[in-house]
Amino acid sequence: MAEKVLAGIDLGGTKLLAVLVDGEGRVLASDEQPTYADQGADRVIGRMVELVNGLLGERYELTGVGVATAGTLNPNGGLIEIATNLGWKDVPLGLELERRLGVPVTVENDANAAAYGEWKAGAGVGTQDCVFITVSTGIGGGIVSGGRLVRGKTASAGELGHITIDWNGPKCPCGNVGCLELYASGTAIGRAAAAAAEADPIRGAKLLELAGGVKMTSRHASEAAKAGDPLAAEVLREAGRALGAGLVSMVHMANPELIILGGGASHIGEPLLGPMRDMLDERVIGSMGRGVRIVPPTLGTEAGAIGAALMAGA
Numbered sequence: 001m002a003e004k005v006l007a008g009i010d011l012g013g014t015k016l017l018a019v020l021v022d023g024e025g026r027v028l029a030s031d032e033q034p035t036y037a038d039q040g041a042d043r044v045i046g047r048m049v050e051l052v053n054g055l056l057g058e059r060y061e062l063t064g065v066g067v068a069t070a071g072t073l074n075p076n077g078g079l080i081e082i083a084t085n086l087g088w089k090d091v092p093l094g095l096e097l098e099r100r101l102g103v104p105v106t107v108e109n110d111a112n113a114a115a116y117g118e119w120k121a122g123a124g125v126g127t128q129d130c131v132f133i134t135v136s137t138g139i140g141g142g143i144v145s146g147g148r149l150v151r152g153k154t155a156s157a158g159e160l161g162h163i164t165i166d167w168n169g170p171k172c173p174c175g176n177v178g179c180l181e182l183y184a185s186g187t188a189i190g191r192a193a194a195a196a197a198e199a200d201p202i203r204g205a206k207l208l209e210l211a212g213g214v215k216m217t218s219r220h221a222s223e224a225a226k227a228g229d230p231l232a233a234e235v236l237r238e239a240g241r242a243l244g245a246g247l248v249s250m251v252h253m254a255n256p257e258l259i260i261l262g263g264g265a266s267h268i269g270e271p272l273l274g275p276m277r278d279m280l281d282e283r284v285i286g287s288m289g290r291g292v293r294i295v296p297p298t299l300g301t302e303a304g305a306i307g308a309a310l311m312a313g314a
């Protein structure tokens with residue numbers, strides 16, 4: 001008899017990543033394909049179906065599908081209202097996949113799906129209250145409270161990159177002002193390093209040399225700081241303090257026992273994370289901050305797909 005499985009698909013702007021998992025979130029099979037978003041929604045949905053069917057073969061029986069994606073969702077019916085990374089508007093993705101695959105489909109915000117995956121099958125297993133935050137090009141996250149993922153009205157609760165750090169700060173593309181993402185994302189770190197090196201080319205010599213005339217990134221800042229460059233260390237310290245200030249707000253809001261901190265920029269390590277932890281220790285309300293553990297995620301790039309699959313089975 002075929003083994004019952006759930007499928008999860010991470011629908012990204014450049015690639016589709018699909019997994020089959022069991023009820024505990026163990027990955028039984030996975031595969032990925034380019035999205036080719038420019039070919040239109042119908043073709044992309046067709047490729048999602050092929051990807052899942054290819055993984056199922058004769059061996060597995062599909063019981064549900066979860067899709068993790070960016071964009072504005074109407075979770076009822078799995079409608080993608082606007083997805084700028086795909087160029088989609090009002091695509092009834094959930095209904096369309098249900099029709100073609102013949103099982104219930106749930107469509108979820110990608111950061112929340114990753115938070116759910118890490119909570120159920122990764123670093124957060126066994127906790128009831130945890131915050132997941134991912135720091136890469138942007139900053140995203142999700143909140144688990146009282147043993148439940150906080151989804152919110154439009155399934156996008158936990159937009160941790162867009163909590164306000166400076167209400168008089170620069171304008172964010174999201175419409176808000178002074179968002180955390182503008183200070184502590186990989187993009188922001190690269191931008192701050194470039195500005196600092198440009199303002200003081202003598203102190204910025206190491207950064208300028210590493211960037212080699214191309215666009216400066218957080219990786220250059222990280223390398224320079226690891227080589228002992230004081231300017232790069234200052235840039236990362238400021239970003240780390242901003243991240244810490246964001247975490248203070250998250251702890252005050254969600255009172256977690258665990259913070260799962262992942263994403264490309266989190267690999268910068270101590271030059272970023274040291275100032276972040278200091279900020280948290282200095283500023284969080286004592287009883288809430290005491291004993292909050294900060295750990296890396298364990299599921300890697302499959303977290304969103306695994307989480308979406310498990311949400312489909314919940």
Ligand SMILES: [Zn+2]
Pocket residue numbers: 161162172173174175176177179181
């Ligand atoms: Zn914002």
